[in-house]
Amino acid sequence: MLSRVADACFWLSRYIERAEANSRVLDVNIQLILDFEDQNGGTAKQHWEPILATLEDQELFNEIHDGISGDAVMDFVTFEKKYSHSILSCVSHARENARMVREQISSEMWEQINRLYLYMHSGAARAAFIESPIDFYRSLVDNLHSFQGITDATMTHGEGWHFLQAGKFLERADSTSRVLDIKYHILLPSGERVGGTVDSTQWMAVLRSCSALEAFLKISHGQITSWQVAEFLILHDQFPRSLRFCADRLNQALHSISGCERAHFSNEAERLSGMLCSSLDYTPIKTILAEGLHQYLDRTQLNLTEISNALVKTYCSWLDLD
Amino acid sequence: MQGIFTKYEPGPFFDEMFSSGGEVRPHYRQLLERFNEMVPSEFDRKRALAERSYLNQGITFTIYSGDEGTERIMPFDLIPRIIPTDEWALIERGLTQRLTALNHFLHDIYHDQRIIQEGVIPGEIVRSAKHFRPELVGFDLPNNIYIHVCGSDMIRGADGTYMVLEDNGRCPSGVSYLLENRQAMKRVFPRLFNRHAVRPVDRYPQELLAALRHSAPHGKPDPTVVVLTPGVYNSAYFEHSFLARAMGIEIVVGPDLVVEDSRVYMKTTKGLKQVDVIYRRIDDDFLDPTVFRKDSLLGVPGIVEAYRAGNVSLANALGTGVADDKVTYYYVPAMIKFYLGEEPILPNVETFLTSVDSDRKYVLEHLPKLVVKAANESGGYGMMIGPHASKDEIAKFRAAIIADPRGYVAQPVISLSRSPCYVDGAVEGRHIDLRPYILSGEKTVIIPGGLTRVAMRRGSLVVNSSQGGGSKDTWVLDEGGLPC
Numbered sequence: 001m002l003s004r005v006a007d008a009c010f011w012l013s014r015y016i017e018r019a020e021a022n023s024r025v026l027d028v029n030i031q032l033i034l035d036f037e038d039q040n041g042g043t044a045k046q047h048w049e050p051i052l053a054t055l056e057d058q059e060l061f062n063e064i065h066d067g068i069s070g071d072a073v074m075d076f077v078t079f080e081k082k083y084s085h086s087i088l089s090c091v092s093h094a095r096e097n098a099r100m101v102r103e104q105i106s107s108e109m110w111e112q113i114n115r116l117y118l119y120m121h122s123g124a125a126r127a128a129f130i131e132s133p134i135d136f137y138r139s140l141v142d143n144l145h146s147f148q149g150i151t152d153a154t155m156t157h158g159e160g161w162h163f164l165q166a167g168k169f170l171e172r173a174d175s176t177s178r179v180l181d182i183k184y185h186i187l188l189p190s191g192e193r194v195g196g197t198v199d200s201t202q203w204m205a206v207l208r209s210c211s212a213l214e215a216f217l218k219i220s221h222g223q224i225t226s227w228q229v230a231e232f233l234i235l236h237d238q239f240p241r242s243l244r245f246c247a248d249r250l251n252q253a254l255h256s257i258s259g260c261e262r263a264h265f266s267n268e269a270e271r272l273s274g275m276l277c278s279s280l281d282y283t284p285i286k287t288i289l290a291e292g293l294h295q296y297l298d299r300t301q302l303n304l305t306e307i308s309n310a311l312v313k314t315y316c317s318w319l320d321l322d
Numbered sequence: 323m324q325g326i327f328t329k330y331e332p333g334p335f336f337d338e339m340f341s342s343g344g345e346v347r348p349h350y351r352q353l354l355e356r357f358n359e360m361v362p363s364e365f366d367r368k369r370a371l372a373e374r375s376y377l378n379q380g381i382t383f384t385i386y387s388g389d390e391g392t393e394r395i396m397p398f399d400l401i402p403r404i405i406p407t408d409e410w411a412l413i414e415r416g417l418t419q420r421l422t423a424l425n426h427f428l429h430d431i432y433h434d435q436r437i438i439q440e441g442v443i444p445g446e447i448v449r450s451a452k453h454f455r456p457e458l459v460g461f462d463l464p465n466n467i468y469i470h471v472c473g474s475d476m477i478r479g480a481d482g483t484y485m486v487l488e489d490n491g492r493c494p495s496g497v498s499y500l501l502e503n504r505q506a507m508k509r510v511f512p513r514l515f516n517r518h519a520v521r522p523v524d525r526y527p528q529e530l531l532a533a534l535r536h537s538a539p540h541g542k543p544d545p546t547v548v549v550l551t552p553g554v555y556n557s558a559y560f561e562h563s564f565l566a567r568a569m570g571i572e573i574v575v576g577p578d579l580v581v582e583d584s585r586v587y588m589k590t591t592k593g594l595k596q597v598d599v600i601y602r603r604i605d606d607d608f609l610d611p612t613v614f615r616k617d618s619l620l621g622v623p624g625i626v627e628a629y630r631a632g633n634v635s636l637a638n639a640l641g642t643g644v645a646d647d648k649v650t651y652y653y654v655p656a657m658i659k660f661y662l663g664e665e666p667i668l669p670n671v672e673t674f675l676t677s678v679d680s681d682r683k684y685v686l687e688h689l690p691k692l693v694v695k696a697a698n699e700s701g702g703y704g705m706m707i708g709p710h711a712s713k714d715e716i717a718k719f720r721a722a723i724i725a726d727p728r729g730y731v732a733q734p735v736i737s738l739s740r741s742p743c744y745v746d747g748a749v750e751g752r753h754i755d756l757r758p759y760i761l762s763g764e765k766t767v768i769i770p771g772g773l774t775r776v777a778m779r780r781g782s783l784v785v786n787s788s789q790g791g792g793s794k795d796t797w798v799l800d801e802g803g804l805p806c
Contacts, residue, residue, distance in 0.1 A: 002591075003578070003591055004575070004577070096554070099380070099554050099563070102567060102573075103566040103571075103572070103573050110380065111379060114378055114380045118377060118378070118393075159591065318589075
């Protein structure tokens, strides 16, 4: 397939996944705050700060908004055109990439992303957001899920589809690591102890934003501790948003693209993703927590960036090197 | 209850649907009955449905204002234009004859130039054509086909005679609208198609692919064919990707291609892959910065060298623009006689060449009554419609003609035929034309009908989409498909 097309499939998929991750995080954060007070209230700042802390573009936020409030953060992450990873921007970028590869993806996929794009730019989206942000974000996630379903059901599972899978799972691994990291940035109110009510409510929110709460409760027997949640979201081998699961699927997609066997590698992206998989297969949670959760997640995000760069270099920009 | 046609006024024009006596023409009778059962609100709903489907599919063009683009759909009218079987048969024969002659002409002027030597066309006219490419003289093409895809614009005058207004032998666009209009009509009026035997149009992409494959260098049996587009920001990008998808081939932009050893390759995830046939939707001028416009970022450096080496085919061929020249157009009936020994089946519109002294004198004296066109513009640009033009505009064209007599032609104003269109809750007459798409490959193929373009503004004669024109579905009835 054309290198440019492979590149567009990869990024199309990453933007779709990023839009979904943003929607989830905002949804859960609103709910979390509503457990305590209204979303613009006195301690709201400390609930919205961690979200900002995981964004790349805090300076832009400070330029546009006077201070941190729920409305400001939600508006920024949802509708801000200048912020290249707002949901609106992600949907627009995804659509631009989809337009470039319209003859590669199915018409059903294109129409789904195009409808979503038109909706996000319409007054209807604003109105729905104002009516109920929670319902708004859920319907966005539903729409993005529909895109995934349509993709699986209508597109040939060939090279282009594998690039979409690579983008999806790489971005999803990144998102899960960011969500876990949000908890690192949330300070516990004074007087609250680790393992107390507030702490476990916050961990539940983290699980919810990965759609992982129900799955987690099935194996945790009612206990919610930091190491259990971290273990679940990082190391579970069957939950579709865990780092390990995502890394495995990413590695699979890369090998499907090259045709190289799983136990070997034929390019740098495969070597790096293979290493990430092995480390997730064989590292116990104890070791991760001993290194420090934040440090571990930082390092993993770096690994994912390296894999992404290697993939692009191998398949998409190999001729541009001179 | 009043039907939407109750108050319709055909006016002093040739009306496609009603005779001058106000009687519905037989091939429209069933349609009229069905539409008269509908009230405006039902029609509005149907139209909203069609528009929504265009929008969701992204069949749009972008209007830029400030930093933001707004996407608009091309206006679509729900009342189809119907062409009866016998009229279509005439058009089909006429256009086949015309394109055959044009391909003979292009081959001739790039080889022996018999038509010049025998005095049918002045050599100066050909040599001074803006898109004549002297560097291609003596170059042989597979099957001698220059124009693989032609869009000839046809109009009907006051008596309903079909005439050819111009030939587009470079990169004619709009065929995707023809195909999508039919889809939209089927979606919105599924039952109409049961009553009429309408000839299908959806074979077009397959016929196009067959013509492209036929043009492969050295008759290569399984050629790699691609569509070359200027990119996603081009106003016709939707069409380019639509055709690529419908043919099941890759769509590429200039930077996807490289030329090595006089061969064209595309950059893929598995290395370089040779390309044999390029359906290029980029004009000659932008195709190769090493040969034509140096500032073109859309093209592929070295592609002309690969073309001349016979390693890649371009559709349409390089240098076909000379046939689009409106001065060349004047000579098409003569070409038909010269190459085919036949009388032209479809007439040209009467045309004055301002490079001929007597014609120029007449034109300059009658500017307010004439249409003046620049010989090498398209899309409704470089054109003056005398009766609608201001004094300044007329003065401007007068000066331009005197400065460059070869650069213009003039024609009488033809009041194009009208077709009923649904506008703001009522049916009104609007002027229309017809652009059929003609493919030449192993044989000449014309998809039944064509794109009927509509001048949506009341009284306007300009149908081009870049000038606010819309379109409607065009039905060619099957043999014996006449209702009643």
